[in-house]
Amino acid sequence: MNGYGGDLVATDNYFQNNDTMHVASQKLRPGSMDDAFWVGYESLDDLSTNSLQTAGGSLASQYSASLLHENTAIICTNTLKLPNHLCAHDERFWKLDQPDPNKGECVRAHVTDPDQSWELSSCQSLLPFVCKAPACLKGSFSCSNGHCINSKFRCDAQDDCGDGSDELQCPELCHFYVVSSGDTIESQNYPNKYKPLMDCKWVLEGPVGTQIVLQFTEFETEKTFDTLTISTGGRTEESSTVMEVLSGKIDNITSRFFVSGSNFMIVRFRTDASIEKTGFRASWKTEQLRCGGKLKAQPQGQELVSPGYPSSYPGGIECVWIIEAPAGKLVTLKVSITANNRGQGCS
Numbered sequence: 100m101n102g103y104g105g106d107l108v109a110t111d112n113y114f115q116n117n118d119t120m121h122v123a124s125q126k127l128r129p130g131s132m133d134d135a136f137w138v139g140y141e142s143l144d145d146l147s148t149n150s151l152q153t154a155g156g157s158l159a160s161q162y163s164a165s166l167l168h169e170n171t172a173i174i175c176t177n178t179l180k181l182p183n184h185l186c187a188h189d190e191r192f193w194k195l196d197q198p199d200p201n202k203g204e205c206v207r208a209h210v211t212d213p214d215q216s217w218e219l220s221s222c223q224s225l226l227p228f229v230c231k232a233p234a235c236l237k238g239s240f241s242c243s244n245g246h247c248i249n250s251k252f253r254c255d256a257q258d259d260c261g262d263g264s265d266e267l268q269c270p271e272l273c274h275f276y277v278v279s280s281g282d283t284i285e286s287q288n289y290p291n292k293y294k295p296l297m298d299c300k301w302v303l304e305g306p307v308g309t310q311i312v313l314q315f316t317e318f319e320t321e322k323t324f325d326t327l328t329i330s331t332g333g334r335t336e337e338s339s340t341v342m343e344v345l346s347g348k349i350d351n352i353t354s355r356f357f358v359s360g361s362n363f364m365i366v367r368f369r370t371d372a373s374i375e376k377t378g379f380r381a382s383w384k385t386e387q388l389r390c391g392g393k394l395k396a397q398p399q400g401q402e403l404v405s406p407g408y409p410s411s412y413p414g415g416i417e418c419v420w421i422i423e424a425p426a427g428k429l430v431t432l433k434v435s436i437t438a439n440n441r442g443q444g445c446s
């Protein structure tokens with residue numbers, strides 16, 4: 100979420116709570132995860148301090164989500180009917196019997212209720228979330244990290260945002276930001292020789308929930324000195340990790356697939372002052388991130404494998420498998436190979 104300068108939304112009043120619900124209702128995939136999503140509160144010390152921490156790090160009363168009326172905190176829910184003059188517009192935040200510190204530490208919201216209700220739950224589950232980002236003045240530029248800068252500082256080869264996002268889409272600097280589900284990229288002047296002292300960058304963004312697959316149709320650069328770097332993870336290089344550094348003439352490059360672990364891939368091509376080659380041409384496409392899912396346990400064994408298995412798994416991913424069995428049955432999980440270079444993740 101910080102890739103877009105946002106924080107988990109922490110709702111302060113009834114109307115904002117409803118706005119959040121509307122945003123979430125439009126964006127949540129129908130039927131997914133009980134139509135629940137995260138909001139920006141986390142309980143501290145199992146609520147012994149009566150405090151929640153907001154996404155922004157400030158403290159809020161656990162009753163901040165309910166009615167504060169004439170110095171009296173009353174938790175109003177959709178099942179606890181109180182006279183209108185008491186509940187006013189501030190009802191229906193916490194579910195009945197919530198917040199209950201035994202239920203977890205993070206606050207999830209449900210949109211399946213008539214309005215929206217919250218409950219504490221385990222922070223481990225993967226849920227969509229609703230974020231808010233600060234608004235920038237009209238005419239200023241909104242950086243990916245939430246900063247606002249004067250528009251004239253865009254594309255001046257200086258990182259004014261602090262995360263480089265003001266220099267992302269600048270064709271005059273050979274910086275391209277492409278939001279698509281597939282396209283081609285090539286070095287400048289291709290198939291003629293590229294220029295010396297170039298620093299070109301393509302930030303590729305596919306739809307959420309997809310991964311990017313890059314394949315070269317040709318690649319030749321001056322070995323060691325003219326390099327192409329493929330990074331994946333986030334929208335900026337600082338939020339990404341380097342997957343591959345390529346240079347020279349590489350055999351069989353056209354049969355290799357470079358697959359990101361997220362819907363972002365950054366391709367950066369840098370050349371030095373002398374000796375130029377034809378460069379590269381590559382096509383990219385997106386495909387559904389094949390990772391996790393719901394499985395039904397059966398009497399005979401089934402297999403689940405990490406993405407790309409038996410090849411290495413892509414970086415920057417989190418996969419969740421939910422295995423269901425009929426009531427009264429046990430689920431047995433047997434890990435057969437743990438060739439995992441971090442030595443973890445299979446416990």
Ligand SMILES: [Ca+2]
Pocket residue numbers: 252253254255256257258259260265266
């Ligand atoms: Ca700038």
Ligand SMILES: [Ca+2]
Pocket residue numbers: 321324325370371372373374375
């Ligand atoms: Ca060179």
